[in-house]
Amino acid sequence: MRYMGMETEYGIMCEDTTISPIVTSTHAVVAYAALHTGARSRWDYAAEKPLSDSRGFDLRRYHTTPVVDPDAVGVANVVLPNGARYYVDHAHPEYASPEVPNAWDAMIYDAAGDLVLNQATRDIAKLWERKESVLNGHDPCPPIRIYKNNVDGKGASYGSHENYQYLRSTDFDVLTQALIPFFVARQVIVGAGRVGIGEEGEREGFQISQRADYFVQEVSLETTLNRGIVNTRDEPHADALKFRRLHTIIGDANMSQTSNFLKLGMTKLVIDAIERGVDFSDLKLQRPVPELKFVSRDLTLTHETRLVDGRKLTALGLLREYRERVLATDDVDRRVIEMxxxxxxxxxxxxLKTSHLLDWTAKYALIKGYVDKGVAWSDPKLRVIDLQYSDIDSARSLYHALVRKGRMTTLVDDETLENALHNPPADSRAWFRGRVTEKFADDVAAASWQSVEFVDGRRIDISDVDGWTREEVGEVVERAETVEELVAGVTS
Structure with a gap:
């Protein structure tokens, strides 16, 4: 069983362009927290080590653990009833889904984040109409729009990060070299599509991936500059003696449920194979970083990547090699391999025969329709279509318009997503985090992936990702009426 989850930084736009996105993002988090959760705990940074590197060194940032107010501008934070974390990061509202043991549930809980952000936009609009503010010292925030994309059109890119737990005993160099060709190739399935070539979109055209232009090396600890195809952050959010967490920054933010499910499921299967000892060294590429861009810009999928052993394979050829070497261990795996x-x-x-399944081909089909009618690639209308596809508001979103018209396949219904919005996964520690921070909201002082701390100083360690499930502690949590009873029940 491999636990996984997603972190999505959403694009944000305000009708008043003079307001900093740091402020509007803070409003988006605090408004949702104030109106829909009772939890106002701060985030516990004690176990955070974002500068610890899997290659064996640590660029320590703090000598002491920072304590940050949960409503503070730029770092507002709330733990949601479904076990997710919703906060401000790098001037974006970010939703980090709860950890789950399979790609299907990971796709569902990631999509539930769209519902959180949609509700936040509605909350802000209502507060604006009533001239009310939930952020002390600040006027009400004008209406905002939220986009599930990765570029701002001005040269900046923001992330959609995947996280996969894996064994610390796995050789990191072997893992890295096995994953690099896979990450270069998988964009033909999981890319979100983008109008513009180059970091600032300075060249006209369309490409498969939103993120491909922003990676400059094979391996790196950086996530905002000098990005590497494989990120080396060694921050397991679990028992550090047993596990690492593969913090994957190379993927696009997906609207398509199929793209997202395959992104998570294929990657999980490849990591499984690596840990089983499957050899992928024959697939090593001569120049991975340039190939990442070549693949992204080849809409025919005929570009051949050059391998170290002299062979040439297209992205699809590489993916077929990976698919032939993975092994299904459950029904979700089997569904991934089949799809x-x-x-x-x-x-x-x-x-374009996948335009009902994948983001990049769905978006390209829309844009190609205009180009075929004579609209120039330089026409701003095409960039608007690009952006509007990723609008999470179903009334404006081109993605959701395709869904309504039956031109985009979905894998789960709205009821399933609503359930994931309000309820934590039952089969991981996220159940305890979500349920406790909801039931004992006034008593929780701080929370993190690995702990829950109460205002009376009591602290419960939940480092075991596969523990603290509804089956294990559900009866104790539901029966407890006080923190004292809860702590006594789960520690006895």
């Missing part, structure tokens, strides 16, 4: 093959077959016939 993986079906999508590749369609892409091989004609990429």
């Amino acid at each position: 993986w093959g079906e999508v590749m077959d369609l892409l091989a016939e004609d990429p």
Whole structure:
């Protein structure tokens, strides 16, 4: 069983362009927290080590653990009833989904984040109409729009990060070299599509990935500059003697449930294979960073990457090699492998035959319709279409318009997403985090992936990712009426 989750930094736009996105993002978090949760705990940074590197060194930032007010501008934070974390990061509202043991649930809980952000936009609009503010010392925030994308059109990129738990005994160099060709190739399935070539979109055209232009090396600890295809952060959020966490920054933010499910599921299967000792060294690329961009800019999927052993393989050819070496261990894995093959077959016939499944081909089909009618690639209308596709508001979103028209396939219904919004996954420690911070909201002082701390100083360690489930502690949590009873019940 491999636990995983997503972190999505959403694009944010305010009708008043003079207001800093740091402020508007803070409003988006605090408004939702104030109106829909009772939890106002701060985030516990004690176990955070973002500068610890899997290659064996630590660029320590703090000598003491920072204590930050949960409503502070730029770092507002709330733990949601579903076990997720919702906060401000780098001037964006960010939703980090709860940890789950399979790609299907990870896709669902990531999509539930869109519901959180949608509700926040509605909350802000209502507060603006009533001239009320939930952020002390600040006027009400004008209406905002939220986009699930990765570029601002001005040269900056923000992330959609995947996280996969893996064994610390796994050789990091072997893991890295096995994953690099896979990450270069998988964008033909999981890319979100982008109008513009280059970091600032300075060249006209369309490419498969939103993020490909922003990576400059194979391996790096950086996430905002000098990005590497494989990120080396060694911050397991679990028992550090047993586990690491693969913090994956190379992916796009997906609207398509199919793209997101395959992104998570394929990557999980490849990590499984690496830990089983499957050899991928024959797939090593000569120049991975340039190939990342070449693959992204080849809409025909005919570009051949050059391997160290002299062979040439297209991205689909590489993905077929990976697919042949993975092994299903449960029904979710089997569904991933089957869908993986079906999508590749369609892409091989004609990429646009996947426009009902994948983000980049759905977006490209929309834009190509205008280009074929004579609209120039330089026309700003095409960039508007690009952006509007990723609008999470179903009334404005082109993605949601495709869903309504039956031109985009979904994997789960709205009821399933609503359930994931309000309820934590039952089969991981996220159940305890979500349920306790909801039930004992006034008593929780701080929380993190690994702990819950109460105002009376009591602290519960939940480092075991597969523990603290509804089956293990549900009866104790529901029966407890006080923190004292809760702590006594789970520690006895």
